[in-house]
Amino acid sequence: MVIDFHTHTFPDTLAPRAVGGLAESADMMNYSDGTVSGLLASMERAGVDVSLAAPVVTKPHQTEGINRAAQAINNGFTGRGVLSLGGIHPDTERPERVLEDLKARGFRGIKLHPLFQGTDIDDRRNLRIIEKCAELDLIVLIHAGLDPTFPGVEHASPKQILHMLREIPYGKIVLAHLGAMGQWFEAEEIYGRNVYLDTACTLYPWRNRRGGVTDFEGYIALTNERFTGLVRRHGADRVLFGSDSPWTDQLESRTLLKRSGLTDAELRAVLGGNAARLLGLEEGT
Numbered sequence: 001m002v003i004d005f006h007t008h009t010f011p012d013t014l015a016p017r018a019v020g021g022l023a024e025s026a027d028m029m030n031y032s033d034g035t036v037s038g039l040l041a042s043m044e045r046a047g048v049d050v051s052l053a054a055p056v057v058t059k060p061h062q063t064e065g066i067n068r069a070a071q072a073i074n075n076g077f078t079g080r081g082v083l084s085l086g087g088i089h090p091d092t093e094r095p096e097r098v099l100e101d102l103k104a105r106g107f108r109g110i111k112l113h114p115l116f117q118g119t120d121i122d123d124r125r126n127l128r129i130i131e132k133c134a135e136l137d138l139i140v141l142i143h144a145g146l147d148p149t150f151p152g153v154e155h156a157s158p159k160q161i162l163h164m165l166r167e168i169p170y171g172k173i174v175l176a177h178l179g180a181m182g183q184w185f186e187a188e189e190i191y192g193r194n195v196y197l198d199t200a201c202t203l204y205p206w207r208n209r210r211g212g213v214t215d216f217e218g219y220i221a222l223t224n225e226r227f228t229g230l231v232r233r234h235g236a237d238r239v240l241f242g243s244d245s246p247w248t249d250q251l252e253s254r255t256l257l258k259r260s261g262l263t264d265a266e267l268r269a270v271l272g273g274n275a276a277r278l279l280g281l282e283e284g285t
């Protein structure tokens with residue numbers, strides 16, 4: 001089973017504006033239209049069985065609506081297809097109640113995006129949320145490192161992430177982008193810790209809307225050698241395939257991973273085995 005642990009979808013009515021706006025503000029190419037049906041078509045092409053959608057709540061009052069949309073996605077999940085995390089904002093009111101509610105409704109976890117949410121990952125509001133997730137056994141997927149939409153802004157730097165992990169050493173934290181998008185050389189202390197890392201946008205060059213390579217703060221994709229070195233250093237049993245669709249092409253992301261130099265056993269684990277275990281999905285095929 002192939003599982004893409006890091007994708008984004010938007011409700012059909014919002015997708016054109018949301019994807020168009022983000023593509024414009026960061027000058028990023030988009031490879032699907034950002035709808036659930038667009039993602040399903042991409043999965044078909046890429047041979048992906050399950051995609052995990054990670055909703056980002058950018059304003060506290062959106063929490064309920066975003067989780068309603070996420071619930072609708074999960075209601076259509078058959079063991080294959082799109083499964084959604086829940087969303088929460090550091091300033092969401094009564095976050096403990098929201099998380100308990102998500103747990104009761106069968107959500108596997110939540111997504112935090114410190115840059116879009118304008119809050120340090122080691123801020124006490126985020127720590128409060130992560131602590132509650134640990135109590136409820138919910139996965140916490142966290143954007144880690146830099147972001148092309150926010151050049152020069154640091155809310156999830158390796159230093160801040162390490163501080164967060166010292167405060168709450170929780171094994172179901174997933175750090176996106178191999179722990180530190182564009183800051184891998186400062187993230188040495190993250191590797192080997194008891195957390196998961198996803199591979200989104202690590203082997204993949206960010207492309208601008210003209211098809212050229214986006215250069216933000218000197219960001220360059222990892223070489224195969226550096227990528228496999230980091231995966232092995234961390235432990236391939238805690239690395240998860242992610243594409244960040246629609247911002248990369250799922251098929252190309254999968255192909256780049258396949259050609260990275262990981263062994264067949266490592267690839268099986270990274271492409272789906274680890275995620276199936278973490279999400280509690282049947283490995284079926």
Ligand SMILES: [Zn+2]
Binds near residue numbers: 006007008244
């Ligand atoms: Zn993402």
